[in-house]
Amino acid sequence: MNHPRRFLAAALLLASLGACAPKQDPGGANTAPPLTTSTGVRIEGAELREGLPGGEDGVLYLTLTNTGETEVKLLGGRTPVAQEIVPMRDHSAGGTLAPTLAPGEELAFKPGGNHLMLMDLKRPPEVGEKIDVTLNFAPGGEVTLNVPVNPY
């Protein structure tokens, strides 16, 4: 028997869950130049992924390394194209993250794992453009990167 409406609902749910969870690795992708915050957190490999048609959320990947001597928290972030940026776990684990990096610690946000989710996109990021992303660290405050958008 066919259940077209149920199928549609399931497909929409999958689409919304998947909108910030591409599986492919960003290898060779365009990324923002590395940057180090005043408290020694190095930000490398920052890239956005294009917004999907109808997708509410976007995704940002990067790797943080605490090269400083104090513990640093990533509080979150902002960008002109979304309501806010929220650190999240892999969707199979679920939930938000409140990352704390001890001196020497590294934390990767990457496809299939922890990610930085752009909540409630105001418009979909487009491949080839660069978008300002501001991350907020404590201590350290805000730092802004101009981040390229890669294919989903």
Ligand SMILES: [Cu+2]
């Ligand atoms: Cu997400």
